Amino acid sequence: MDEHPEPGHDPAVGALDPRAELSEFLRTRRARLKPEDVGLRSFGRYRRVPGLRREELAQLAGVSAAYYTRLEQGNGRHVSAEVLDAIARALRLSDAEHAHLTHLAKPKQHKKKPAVRTQQVSGPLRTLLDTMDGVPASIVGRRSDILAWNRMAAAVFGNWAELPAQEQNWVRLVFLRPEYRDLFADWERKANDVVCQLRLDAGSHPHDPQLSALVGELSVKSEDFRRLWATRDVTVKCNGVQRLHHPLVGELDLRVESFHLADDHEQMLLTSHAEPGSPSAEALRLLASWGTDATTAGAGTPPTRTA
Known part of the structure; x- marks a missing residue:
C-alpha cells in the first residue's frame, strides 16, 4: 500500500488545514498562467518560476505584492469580496473556482464545531x-x-x-x-x-x-x-x-x-x-x-x- 498523504492533510486525524488549502489553491492557479497569457513579457529560459510571479499577479489584481503574498500564505484576514473578485479575474478563474476561492478565504464562522447534518432522501x-x-x-x-x-x-x-x-x-x-x-x-x-x-x-x-x-x-x-x-x-x-x-x-x-x-x-x-x-x-x-x-x-x- 502506498503511503504518501496529501500535503496539508493529516490522515491520522482526518483534518484538512484551511490555510494550506487556500495557499495551495492560489499557488496552483497562479502557476498555470503564462506571462504571455495576460500580456506580460516572458523571459523564456531565464524565468525561474512556472507561471506568474506573485508580484505580477498582485499587479494584475490591483493589490500590493505584500498583501497578496500574505493571502497566498494563508494569512489573509478580513479579505473583501472586491479583492477576491479582482484576484479571481486576474487568475482567470471559472465560476466554480471563484466560488471555491471565496469559501476558502472567507469560511463561515462558527462559535463551535457545527454538527454534520444527516443526509436524508424524502x-x-x-x-x-x-x-x-x-x-x-x-x-x-x-x-x-x-x-x-x-x-x-x-x-x-x-x-x-x-x-x-x-x-x-x-x-x-x-x-x-x-x-x-x-x-x-x-x-x-x-x-x-x-x-x-x-x-x-x-x-x-x-x-x-x-x-x-x-x-x-x-x-x-x-x-x-x-x-x-x-x-x-x-x-x-x-x-x-x-x-x-x-x-x-x-x-x-x-x-x-x-x-x-x-x-x-x-x-x-x-x-x-x-x-x-x-x-x-x-x-x-x-x-x-x-x-x-x-x-x-x-x-x-x-x-x-x-x-
Missing part, C-alpha cells in the same frame, strides 16, 4: 425514482454519497445495496473498485470529475469529519487520487455524454443530466438516458427486461430474460 423523492422506469436515476449528496437509486441505476452501475453504507460513495467506487475502471470508457475523466466535486465540498464544509476522513483514506490508498487531488482543480460537471463498457450489454452511450433539489441544494438528482432509437436505448430496454438479474450477473452467462 419519501416522495424515492417514489419519483421508482417511477422513472427505464431511466437510470439516483440521488447524490455531500461527499458524492449515493443516497438513493432506482432499479435501472443498479442494472447499469451495479447493485449498491450489496455494499456497506460507507462504500455507497462515488469517490470510493471510482478509485477503490477495479470494476469501475472497466465500466467507464474514459475513467480518467470520471475520476477527475469526482475529485473536482469533492474539492468543492471540502471548501464548503471544511469541518466535515467524514469528508476529511474520506480524503485521508483515499490519499493513503490510491496514487491516482493523490495525483488528481494535488491539482486543486474544481469544476461543476455533471452533464454530458458518458460512454460505458457494460459487462452484459456492451457499449452504452448515455446522456447525463443533473438537477439540484430546490429544498436541499446539497442533493442532486442524476439521470442517464440514451438517444431514442439508438443501440444504447435498445441495450437499456434489454437490461430493464432482465430486471434484478442484471444487477447480480457476473462475468459468466448473461441472466435469463424475463417476460
